[in-house]
Amino acid sequence: MIRYLTAISLALMVYAATARAETLRGSVTNLPIPRFVSIKSDECNVRRGPSLSHKIDWVFTRKGMPVEITAEYGHWRRVRDRDGVGGWVHYSLLSGSRNVIIEEDMLSLHIRPNPDTQVAARLEMGVIARLNECSEGWCRLTAGGYKGWAPQKALWGIKENEIIE
Incomplete structure (x- = not known):
């Protein structure tokens, strides 16, 4: 009986986590997270954290490249590319256009x-x-x-x- 209740509890926790993941919304924009956008410019700095004081890890150099937004913090969006590599980008460097x-x-x-x-x-x-x-x-x-x-x-x-x- 205990195993049965444990299995049900586990199933309910997985279901709740899945439901939350499907309805997760950005704290700034209230748009779905994750979501896809594209790089707006030919150069887009990707930083370790959500501010200009954080180190630039690399630069996207391909205008129109799709990225996935995985988090929001103020004017910053955490993104990842198709290789799963991520970092923080200022929202003004992103476009809602889908590529x-x-x-x-x-x-x-x-x-x-x-x-x-x-x-x-x-x-x-x-x-x-x-x-x-x-x-x-x-x-x-x-x-x-x-x-x-x-x-x-x-x-x-x-x-x-x-x-x-």
Whole structure:
């Protein structure tokens, strides 16, 4: 009986933690945490802590690169890139525009969200593409003047099964 109650208690704690994680909101913006944004400028300092007095660990040098916000503190956002490396960035260096990184080499962009349709372009791994919309496992992207649909699972910068209209 004790084991049974312990198992139920553990299950309830896991469920509560999962529910909290799904509804976590930023203390400053009240926006969901985590969430994806993109780097606004060609140079973006990433610091060890949320202030100008903290050491710069590295600099993002790719405008439009998607990053995931994992925390907020005043005007600072803790972000991580696709490799899981993180740090603090001033909010003015981030954009709410959604971009993704292509995670599959020579990814086909289809004219419709169907693998049997015509290929509009092929994108190399590491290309940054503008995210226009996503539904049912497919995302409409724009990159290098080309537009098309790609499987959501081949992209970094969007949550699994996330819908964007």
